[in-house]
Amino acid sequence: MKSDYTEGLRGSVPILVSTIPFAALFGAIAVSNGQTVAEATLMSAIIFAGASQLVGIELFGHSVPVWVIVLSIFAVNFRHILYSAAITPFITHFSPAQKALSFFLLTDPQFAQTLTRGETGRSVSFAWYMGFATTIYVGWVGVSAIGAGFGKLVGDPRALGFDVLLPIYFMGLVLGFRKRANFLGVVIVSAAISILAQKLVGSPWHVSIGALAGVLLAALLPPKPIATGVDAESETSA
Numbered sequence: 151m152k153s154d155y156t157e158g159l160r161g162s163v164p165i166l167v168s169t170i171p172f173a174a175l176f177g178a179i180a181v182s183n184g185q186t187v188a189e190a191t192l193m194s195a196i197i198f199a200g201a202s203q204l205v206g207i208e209l210f211g212h213s214v215p216v217w218v219i220v221l222s223i224f225a226v227n228f229r230h231i232l233y234s235a236a237i238t239p240f241i242t243h244f245s246p247a248q249k250a251l252s253f254f255l256l257t258d259p260q261f262a263q264t265l266t267r268g269e270t271g272r273s274v275s276f277a278w279y280m281g282f283a284t285t286i287y288v289g290w291v292g293v294s295a296i297g298a299g300f301g302k303l304v305g306d307p308r309a310l311g312f313d314v315l316l317p318i319y320f321m322g323l324v325l326g327f328r329k330r331a332n333f334l335g336v337v338i339v340s341a342a343i344s345i346l347a348q349k350l351v352g353s354p355w356h357v358s359i360g361a362l363a364g365v366l367l368a369a370l371l372p373p374k375p376i377a378t379g380v381d382a383e384s385e386t387s388a
Contacts, residue, residue, distance in 0.1 A: 154273075158281020165259045166289040172200050173290045176207070177297025183207050187298040194294035198254070198287060202226045229361050233261040240268030241279070248276050255283035332371045340364030 173194070180190035185207070197203050202223040209219045234253050241252060241264075260283055268274050344360025351359065 154275045154277040155281035158278040158283075159285055161263065162259070162282040162285040166285050169200075169286060169290060170293050173293035174297030176200060176203050177294040177299070179204065180207050180294075181298045183210060185210075185298070187295060190298035191291060191295040194291045197223070198290065199223075199227055199230075199257075200290070230256055232361065232365060233258075237261060237264045237268065237274075240264060240274040241276075244276055252276075252279055252283075255280075255287060257283075257286060260286065332368060335371065336364045336368050339367045 176194065177187075177190050180193065180203075181187065185193070193203055193206070197206070205226050206219055206223050209222055230253075233256055237256075241249060244252060260279075263282060264274055264279065267278075340360045340363050343363035344356045347359040348356035
């Protein structure tokens with residue numbers, strides 16, 4: 151168990167390094183939108199979802215109704231429903247309390263690593279899961295506080311180009327699944343529907359609509375068969 155936890159910690163260190171700019175960016179933007187350092191830190195600790203927090207902060211700054219903020223955050227985080235469904239087969243041995251904690255700590259890299267680990271036949275133990283999640287969670291909350299504390303020294307993060315980091319981060323996660331069957335078709339359809347939804351419905355609902363379109367297409371398309379050694383030999387001789 152201890153070795154699993156340590157393995158999880160080690161595996162999440164590169165993720166922590168890539169997360170630091172986003173956490174600092176959130177803290178700086180939160181303060182620039184009127185939050186205190188304590189409020190920004192508490193938001194990171196309770197919500198723990200970078201994209202949703204940034205959306206929420208922007209909406210807080212425009213004095214929109216609370217229910218709009220809640221629904222907007224739900225729309226951005228809707229993909230986590232799909233994430234939890236995908237990893238559930240690999241964590242059936244978790245207790246209900248462990249599952250609840252696991253789903254709270256479920257992030258994009260946590261999902262990707264859990265799915266990869268499970269699909270390659272390695273055990274997804276609770277110790278490993280928590281080891282991987284601990285580094286990211288503690289790092290996110292801590293660096294959010296630092297970003298909030300020093301945010302005023304940075305000025306406008308967008309002026310420094312920090313706002314492009316989040317799209318690049320998500321693009322990297324998507325490309326991590328590029329070898330999967332029907333990847334290109336699903337990505338193209340999802341992106342096209344998302345762009346169309348942004349024009350017709352608006353942000354942040356285009357995120358969920360695009361994701362649902364991609365899921366629907368993936369469900370309709372038959373998975374491509376994996377070529378066996380015998381099949382490959384036959385094709386070569388032919």
